[in-house]
Amino acid sequence: GAGVSQSPRYKVAKRGQDVALRCDPISGHVSLFWYQQALGQGPEFLTYFQNEAQLDKSGLPSDRFFAERPEGSVSTLKIQRTQQEDSAVYLCASSLAAIVQETQYFGPGTRLLVL
Amino acid sequence: GESVGLHLPTLSVQEGDNSIINCAYSNSASDYFIWYKQESGKGPQFIIDIRSNMDKRQGQRVTVLLNKTVKHLSLQIAATQPGDSAVYFCAENSYTGGFKTIFGAGTRLFVKA
Numbered sequence: 001g002a003g004v005s006q007s008p009r010y011k012v013a014k015r016g017q018d019v020a021l022r023c024d025p026i027s028g029h030v031s032l033f034w035y036q037q038a039l040g041q042g043p044e045f046l047t048y049f050q051n052e053a054q055l056d057k058s059g060l061p062s063d064r065f066f067a068e069r070p071e072g073s074v075s076t077l078k079i080q081r082t083q084q085e086d087s088a089v090y091l092c093a094s095s096l097a098a099i100v101q102e103t104q105y106f107g108p109g110t111r112l113l114v115l
Numbered sequence: 116g117e118s119v120g121l122h123l124p125t126l127s128v129q130e131g132d133n134s135i136i137n138c139a140y141s142n143s144a145s146d147y148f149i150w151y152k153q154e155s156g157k158g159p160q161f162i163i164d165i166r167s168n169m170d171k172r173q174g175q176r177v178t179v180l181l182n183k184t185v186k187h188l189s190l191q192i193a194a195t196q197p198g199d200s201a202v203y204f205c206a207e208n209s210y211t212g213g214f215k216t217i218f219g220a221g222t223r224l225f226v227k228a
Contacts, residue, residue: 004158031214042204042218043159056215091158100208101147101166104216106158 002026004107006092012113013082021077021110025094032075033104034067035091043091049075050098082114127225134192136222138205141186145207150179150190153202153221162190162203192224200226 005024013019025032031050035043036059045059051072060067064083069075079086089111093104128134140148146167151159163174165181165188172179178191188205202221209215 033214033216035216035218040221042206042220043216045215045217048214050214058215093158098214100210100214101164103149103161103164106151106160108156108158 004092004094004105006090006107006110008110009108010111010113012115014115015084016081017114018078018080019082019112021079021090021112023075023077023092023094023107025073025075025092026096026105027073029094029096029105030072030098031095031102031104032069033093033095034075034077035093036061037089037091037109039088046077046090079112082112084114087112087114124220125223125225127227128195130195130197130226130228132195134190134195134199134224134226136190136192136203136205136224138188138190138219139186140188140205140207142207142209142217143183143186145209147208148179148181148188149206149208149216150177150188151204151206151218152199153204155201159204159218195224195226197226197228200224 007022034046037043047067048056049069064080066078089109091109093106095102095104149164150162153159165172165179176193180189206218
């Protein structure tokens, strides 16, 4: 079946530009996560949705980062006024249930480069 | 704060040998631990998991060991193959008002033919 998909796969933005990254989770998955992965590092948690509710956004690095999942399926991560330090791979993951012991399935990521 | 880290950043093994990748964690309240494999240009892929009430779990060619006394996690890969070359991350899941996964920095595994 279809896995988690993300678009675009690559994005080049000029500093100060706004960007929107899309995540299509596996159909029926309740939980959705966003992570930021810097080069050579492990993914860093950004935010978590249970259906349409954003239950944890403690990992968002600044108020320039905003995520939504209005209908409990597709999610968008928006970064306003991008800075060079925002350059990273942004990963989306989904899981079937809202429990700790649940496998997360990751998308391929969106590689963002801010010039 | 809580962190999950790895002892070695790179590991090189001969094809057919066994590989052992280690990880230390600091949050004694973590309930669930996972090993992920990440190949270049791809997202992390689930390999094996273990709950905090277990100390060993086996899968196909992989075994995860959990030592809660010293807060140590290891991944053993039997008969390592070239296709196993990737970066391996340990991660821990916890619930603190919301679900959160903390990843370690990763170990790059090179398999020499």
